[in-house]
Amino acid sequence: xxxxxxxxxxxxxxxxxxxxxxxxxxxxxxxxxxxxxxxxxxxxxxxxxxxxxxxxxxxxxxxxxxxxxxxxxxxxxxxxxxxxxxxxxxxxxxxxxxxxxxxxxxxxxxxxxxxxxxxxxxxxxxxxxxxxxxxxxxxxxxxxxxxxxxxxxxxxxxxxxxxxxxxxxxxxxxxxxxxxxxxxxxxxxxxxxxxxxxxxxxxxxxxxxxxxxxxxxxxxxxxxxxxxxxxxxxxxxxxxxxxxxxxxxxxxxxxxxxxxxxxxxxxxxxxxxxxxxxxxxxxxxxxxxxxxxxxxxxxxxxxxxxxxxxxxxxxxxxxxxxxxxxxxxxxxxxxxxxxxxxxxxxxxxxxxxxxxxxxxxxxxxxxxxxxxxxxxxxxxxxxxxxxxxxxxxxxxxxxxxxxxxxxxxxxxxxxxxxxxxxxxxxxxxxxxxxxxxxx
Numbered sequence: 333x334x335x336x337x338x339x340x341x342x343x344x345x346x347x348x349x350x351x352x353x354x355x356x357x358x359x360x361x362x363x364x365x366x367x368x369x370x371x372x373x374x375x376x377x378x379x380x381x382x383x384x385x386x387x388x389x390x391x392x393x394x395x396x397x398x399x400x401x402x403x404x405x406x407x408x409x410x411x412x413x414x415x416x417x418x419x420x421x422x423x424x425x426x427x428x429x430x431x432x433x434x435x436x437x438x439x440x441x442x443x444x445x446x447x448x449x450x451x452x453x454x455x456x457x458x459x460x461x462x463x464x465x466x467x468x469x470x471x472x473x474x475x476x477x478x479x480x481x482x483x484x485x486x487x488x489x490x491x492x493x494x495x496x497x498x499x500x501x502x503x504x505x506x507x508x509x510x511x512x513x514x515x516x517x518x519x520x521x522x523x524x525x526x527x528x529x530x531x532x533x534x535x536x537x538x539x540x541x542x543x544x545x546x547x548x549x550x551x552x553x554x555x556x557x558x559x560x561x562x563x564x565x566x567x568x569x570x571x572x573x574x575x576x577x578x579x580x581x582x583x584x585x586x587x588x589x590x591x592x593x594x595x596x597x598x599x600x601x602x603x604x605x606x607x608x609x610x611x612x613x614x615x616x617x618x619x620x621x622x623x624x625x626x627x628x629x630x631x632x633x634x635x636x637x638x639x640x641x642x643x644x645x646x647x648x649x650x651x652x653x654x655x656x657x658x659x660x661x662x663x664x665x666x667x668x669x670x671x672x673x674x675x676x677x678x679x680x681x682x683x684x685x686x687x688x689x690x691x692x693x694x695x696x697x698x699x700x701x702x703x704x705x706x707x708x709x710x711x712x713x714x715x716x717x718x719x720x721x722x723x724x725x726x727x728x729x730x731x732x733x734x735x736x737x738x739x740x741x742x743x744x745x746x747x748x749x750x751x752x753x754x755x756x757x758x759x760x761x762x763x764x765x766x767x768x769x770x771x
Contacts, residue, residue, distance in 0.1 A: 340762065343464050347761040348443065348754060350379065351456035352436035355445035361420035363486040365393070369419045373397035376419070376480055379459055383466035387478075390499060396482045396490035400502055403462060405474035412475035413689075413771055414509035414725060416716055417455040418484030418491060421447040428748045442751040450745050451512040453752045454731035455480060457761045461768060472768055477506055481716050487676055492719035503723055508689050511715050513745075514729025515697065515763065517704065519737035520608050521593040524705065527697045528612075529690070530729025531708035532581040533715065534619065535655055535680030537648040539662070541565060542641055542671040550636035559631045562642040565666035566626045569646060572665060574621040577651050578602060581682055581710045582619055588707045611740040618712040622658045624648040645675065649712060652680040678718050682710070683726050689771060693730050696767035700759055701734060730767070734759035 357375055361367035373389050376399045380387045387401040399419070405412075424433035424446040431437055431444040438444075447453075458478060465472070479502070481491035488494075495502060514530035543565065545558035578586075578599070586605055590597035593608045602620060606613045624646050631642030650658040662672070685708035694706040717727025733756040735741055744750045 344758040347460035354452040355436035358434045361485040368395035369397045369482040370395045392490040392494040399480040401478040403476040410474040411507035416479040418481045444751040448752040461765045492716035509727040510730040515732030524592045527706045528709040531685045532682035532710040534649040536678040538676040540673040542643045547640040548638045558642040568665040615742040619710040652682040692771040696763045732760040732763040
């Protein structure tokens, strides 16, 4: 089937419209079970129904909705592919934004709004492609299970975790998956565009530290002050310099960066190359080591009362293979008297950047950008691919975008004035379609 200029323009117009409309549905996830994806799930179902595609909503709790669409492929003997996104977004304070965070407006060649990058852009790309296929009667080479999950922004308990546990039959026969935060361009050196495909993720250990002491009057000497003990522990964690640990994915990425920029590659210390990453250096720097950041403190209720307990939350992230090092180091830093409670724990992932699926991703990128260089990278955060891995499904981050060199892509995730370039979105939807047609 030959793709005409009119076909391309129609697909581009649809993905832009879908992205805008999805942003205008404020599917905010406040955490602690406070979220509601019902309206946007129904929107997705309606948009699929327009082209005679029947999707099903799986409601894990009131308002917490997951959407599943099955697309039959030509070769039923091949394992299926899961193509997934999430429907929820993090909160946005409108007073901080220069645009309405739920307006989906176009300005300066970009669509602005919460979810523009995380991840209603990819949701819109998926919808646009399958809608086009339905209208043309196209059938992909293998079965595709399209899933839009709930609750990704707060631990996936009502989304992918629940679906994997309660409805594993949805994913039966599937062995591979693609989702968010991958396939985006990073310009390095003299204009070389690398496309970062996510092949690994750090693991998560969110923990609560609690110090216990002797309550008393604020005017008295107290050598068992829980606040003081906790403050010492938190300061040690926050100022700790973690050792450099380079996984195979990180080594491949930095070797490619060195080749593209002509800079020296030193396997003993990759940090000098970080400056070559531009605005993504902060995110990539976090993949060279474990991290543990204090994020919340809680103690006391009155100035002149020394509380009996004090607590802190720590966001710990560990590299594949280094979970024990994270936990052992935290215990050594804080000493034996501070209690540690696990709030959330999830695995790290790392897969080989090779095989037919990877070849299909790389070829799709090169078809739209022959000068691009696809490379693997390790994500400092996590995605719903972690949950799917419990079913033996191998996942990659592949939501392609061609980005202008000056755009600080990493800072826009969960940030103020989140936005996605129109040209990047158009590029992405064509790459995604080419990949799915050849995967």
